[in-house]
Amino acid sequence: MTRLARALLLLLAAGVAVVTRSGDPRGQQPASAGARPPAAHRRVVPRRGRGRVLALLLAAAVGIVSAMIVAGGQSPARTLAVTCFLLAGPGLGLAPLIGLRDTLGTLTVAIALSIGLDTIVAGGLLYAGAWSPTTAFAILACITLAGVVGQLILPVEPPA
């Protein structure tokens, strides 16, 4: 495992811990508790309920896939988990940030983003002479967790 991959995996573990402990600061705190109220013209609304639960589940799933990879071995469950992560993970982290409010549309964008980012990250590492599947996974997992953090802390802007 390369040094970069190790560093990214450590960052990943820290990210999972932070995300699973953190709440939605703007969604949970009342306005009087010091949270900056959203600008009136943006009509933003905090993300809560199902979306927040799904974000936390995604973070947990990233942690589980990471643990399976680190643990090693070969099993159908590991193959399924890795495949699902590569085909949908990064996209499910980022796509809800667009605020499409359409399950089917969000899923389509998530699939496209996941496959697109997998390919671009893999190609970038290869042509940079730094080919490493572990590093690729760590980068994709960080992207996913960044998306999860974004889902938890960024407000949703409804359609005009």
Added chain:
Amino acid sequence: MSDAPPPILDDARTSDGASDAGATTSSGPAPRRALIVALQTHWPAVLTAAGAALWTGVLLGVSTASVGEAGLVSALPASAFAGLVLACSGLGAALARPQTTARARCGHLLVVIFMLYGAPHVLADVPTFNVAWRHAGVSTFVSQTGSVAPDVNAYFNWPGYFLVSEIAVQLAGLESALGLSRWTPLVFNLLYLPPLLMIARSASDDARLPWLAASVFYLGNWVYQDYPSPQGLTYVLYLCLVAIVLAWLQGRDDRVTTARARAALMAVCFVIVLATVGTHQLTPFAMLAAVAALAVLRRLAFRALPAIVLVLTLAWVVFAAGAYLNGHIDALKDQVGQVGATISSSVGSRVSGSPQHLAVTRQRLATAAGLWLLALLAAIRLMRRGAGRFAPQIALAAVPFSLVLLQAYGGEILLRVYFFSLPFMAVLIASLVPARGGRLAIVGFGIAITVAAASFLVTRYGNLRIELFAPGEVAVVQRAYDLAPDGALLLAPNPQLPWEFARVGAIRQRTLDQVFKERLEPPRDLAGALVALAGDKPTYVLITRNTREYEALFGRSRWGTIAQLERSLAASPRFRLLLRNRDGEIFVLRSGQGSTS
């Protein structure tokens, strides 16, 4: 997928004959009454589940040896067809009954997708399809070297799929990409579903149309481009790009998304195109044709998208795929505009072989022509009424034909045209289906879907006999890999064997069809010709069961027959038999350079 309103029980009981459920069961005990009511409401689900269970159970007991020249259907007992009829009847009823929810239709469709695209692969002892083995070899090369070699293999000029595949292999702890190949067609087809539904939804507010269109797509997708391959992966991206544009970037209804969301979706389009240009040669051109057609129709708010696709594609071809371009530029230029030769190579050269294979090929041609004709009729009907929201679908079904102008694509271009136009043809064909939902519609849908599914089994799995490999064939090829030194030459009569999965770049692997460009008339000495071809290279000739089946299906090659080759090698003092098992044999050239050690 929950766009349709939830089912309303009262409506359900009044629309399809289930309204008398309460009356007929009022005298029974409550749990029994509830069960009968549930059955009367959910009988399509019961049919589909029972059909899938029967189909899968029967298929698990089918032997690969029983697959004949007509493919999968020749090995299926009547009980498997009974399962298919049950499941298709369930799906037909779910599509026909207006009260069926989107989730229920989705469930029915997923089960039928599993049956058609997943279950047949449980038959295989080892991964199917020779090209999947070749692709696994390319991924393995990346794993072993951490680089690509564009001069060694054309695939390395567009390595995106192989890199992602190898990442999955390494992270899953598998030995090679072959470990993923069994379920890849099913996974790819599941990934096609969300964008397909969005593409159909963009054309109409009819909640049933997306499911009808998706059913037509899955029953018509016989071209088998969803095996582990770059085109299988980039097809997902192609569908997603078109779906995103049709849903949010047509510039017709700005209330659908915010400006920020539209900007983000444009960025997603950029990511899709960037990933595609480094993964597959043809798909970027299909994307370019699609977005250009939408721009011409003024249905593209992201006006720079065609230019972005064109620039990124050309940049990749010139800078990253230069090695391929340098070696093939003349051949590529010569094919541009040669429509007659392209169609001849795509159709004429394929209509040959054994009577069973001819029957399969003709059914494929009839299916493709039938769907194109139905789509044309639907397009004419829609245009007479003012195409409206169907206009993009009509254009997108037509523009893939422009690819025929580019090149023959190894005689496969019409297959690819069909593949790229199928989602939009499916939407057009679905628009022909009347909106009525009575008993007649339920029966009609069930019969139509069952007939289409049975036809699908013939068209998609018609070549299954030569695509199923025996473990003994793999053992023959593996033995050759174990023995052959670097620089060796491996020869086979035709490409139908599980090879090229290892030693990519280290040894040359060629078919006799590739090395003998001219017709060799018997009784020419084939062994002598191979000795002359080999020079001083250690040379191995591999003959396996499926190379013989390939010859039986497609007829003799221009250089002769496998029987002639075997006789010639056995009689030659320069060759000796190195290995023979029930599924294959290896002859080795006695060159004294270590090849016989």
